Amino acid sequence: MWRLKVSERSSPWLRSMNNLLGRQEWVFHPELGTPDERAEVEKARQEFAEHRFERKHSSDLIMRIQYAKENPHVKLTDSPAVKLGEHEDLTEEAVWTSVKRAVSRVCNLQAHDGHWPADYGGLLFLLPGLLITLYVTGVMNTVLSSEHQKEMRRYIYNHQNEDGGWGLHIEGHSTMLGSVLNYVALRLLGEGPSGGEDGAMEKGGNWILNHGGATSTASWGKFWLSVLGVYDWSGNNPVPPEFWLLPYFLPFHPGRYVLSAFIGSRHVLGFPTQVC
Template sequence: MWRLKIAQGTNEPYLYSTNNFMGRQTWEFDPNYGTPEEREEVEKIRSNFYEKRFQIKACGDLIWRHQKNFKQTIPQVKVEDGEEITLEAASTTMKRAARYLIALQAEDGHWPADTAFPLFHIPPLVFCLYVTGHLNSIISAQHRTEIFRTIYNHQNEDGGWGFHCEGPSTMFCTVLNYICLRMLGVGPDEGDHNACPRARKWILDHGSATLIPSWGKTWLCILGLYDWSGCNPMQPELFLLPTFLPMHIGKNVVLHSNGANANVILIWKKVLCMLACWVENPEGDDFKKHLARISDYIWISEDGLKVQGIGSQQWDCGLSVQALLASNLGLDEIGPALNKAHFYIKESQIKKNPSGDFKSMYRHISKGAWGFSAPDHGWQVSDCTAEALKCCLILSTMPPEIVGEKMDTKHIFDSVNFLLSLQSKNGGLTAWEPARGYKWLEVINSTDFFANVIVEHEYVECTSSVIQALVLFKKLYPSHRKKEIETLITKAVEYLENSQFSDGSWYGNWGICFTYGTFFALKGLAVTGKTYDNCAAIRKGVEFLLATQMEDGGWGESYLSCHKEVI
């Protein structure tokens, strides 16, 4: 049976960590793990997903929850239609939810979770290991079983695969997953419910594999299935241009990272970087370090094995802490969880800038920041930093004997310094680094299927999170860089007000979508003293939320809002 191991890796060859592997999540198959009854229960969980896979396409992360073996002791509150909702009922429900959340916390303080939504992550990893000759040594029989499970579970009824499990079939993901099945030994006329014949028919019915986007063509060329002359290359001359020109490659976002500064845990392009290291030296340490980190990307759930682009350890930890604090439950109940999470957050801050002459490589400062996952990833993110800083500031006002010692002031100041570096002229805050390039550079986007990825952009969510963090910081440290912080907040509020849509909503880039963006924007405005009575933007935002509330009292929104840009 599979089990999740937390913060493991000490003394393993070719592994290095900046915080003793805190936040590291690795799945291990142990044939002796669990009782016969527990193994039977896991198989039932898998079977239930398979039977309902076309109705409920996203997993519930039930393998990890099953491993925690939490037994809820607080009965569920049922409220009938028209029945008055009492304070007791609401408080009981809150306490029940908080206990469940605490039960899912890992021993090192973070909250593990599945963040693998794209269906184009597994095939490139398989391709890379096949090309480098390490497929059988890295991908065990148990791994193959789970890979097959995932691919079969998420094949659409028309025979293709979507960009993600909820999406319609695309040539990109259908071609990659078909080749992956074949490479792992599934015959051309085999596969669950004739998976390969159905996939091949979908590909041919939609114009053939030659219509795959550029990223797909690259992998077809690497595998010898397509000629390199059929690819649209990124012009190498761009690297030779003077730096003052707007199209210089240094103006692009997140194209200038390297494995040495990210402990070979890279966003999206891990496998291409690993392949490049193998080409340079198949027996070199750089390639072996990549191999050692493959397990960091793998997640097991009831729908099978997924390959994550990056984990969400820090982001989930920061939001979980704030959820527990908002519950108003006593420290006797939530104190131990806060203590563990507080320690995890402090240990997960990035304590130094990228190595070497990082500015000549167009890297931005990272000292004082937090990333989306673990510090071994090393890539700074503004909203993750702001949410983590908020946690540290709030916890610094609480009894240290319960929640742990407050964060060192110099590390708090480092965090503020990073946040202050990311505001653009329009007042918005970017995600990773200052906006260097012109927006019109997006016309040279070569991905064919990602929008707005060539240059850095400002985001409502990042702007809001930074406002919230700096307003709180200003209360606790009123004299530190006072004028700069006040100026940032004023300009950031203007950005939020100017970014509002005519219907009162805000577009959210990092969640779905207008509901998500509006939630963040309203929080950012509210902490600066804006209210329904004195702020037109808040009034319009509230009206939008009231207008989109569903009959059952909640809110819901399709992922299609993201690219249609309408709810």
């Protein structure tokens, strides 16, 4: 069972200027949790998987379950949510009930060091780069335990679109960049061409082939494929480093592309999608 650790030192090599305050890390403990707690986590996972096309964000349910138990002094109000009819007047009692529910919820999710944990989630082109780097350096199975790899596969599958592809982020339509990188990531994690439930890998491969093949991916995708050794470096279009010396306001400044990608995904940053 997974547990979120905050503000704790897990390695003698880890340092920070603020004594690791606010640092978050998911750690797996084989014997952690009672049978009821494990069943609750598994239920949350199954419900998310069943409704993943309707609700893209997991709302970090695993973390919420954990903190509800770690903050027993913060009792969530039993008052039902206030729902007003179209012509119903807003009363002072209704306002205070809503405020109390909101305050209870926020306090219930606060970590012991005072901050509120949240996952840097949503972007689907970061994890594949990590996996490719670990693979080509030969340390994937050293750095990532079998449980970490299992959760990575779950995460990628849970955010596969209905058409079989993957987007730039969990709410995005399927793109060649997202589809190629995440398909490759699953293969590096041990999935075969026919792996996944309901032929998920086959659907992903067909989406890529039906939209022009992996060589139709964007420059970032081609770069990672070249690092992996499955695409020739001559197929990459070089960006002269002198471009970085140009005035930033020019539309073809390299930094503007990075900023555009970040802004395009800003509405999903900070939404937790870690374990579900």
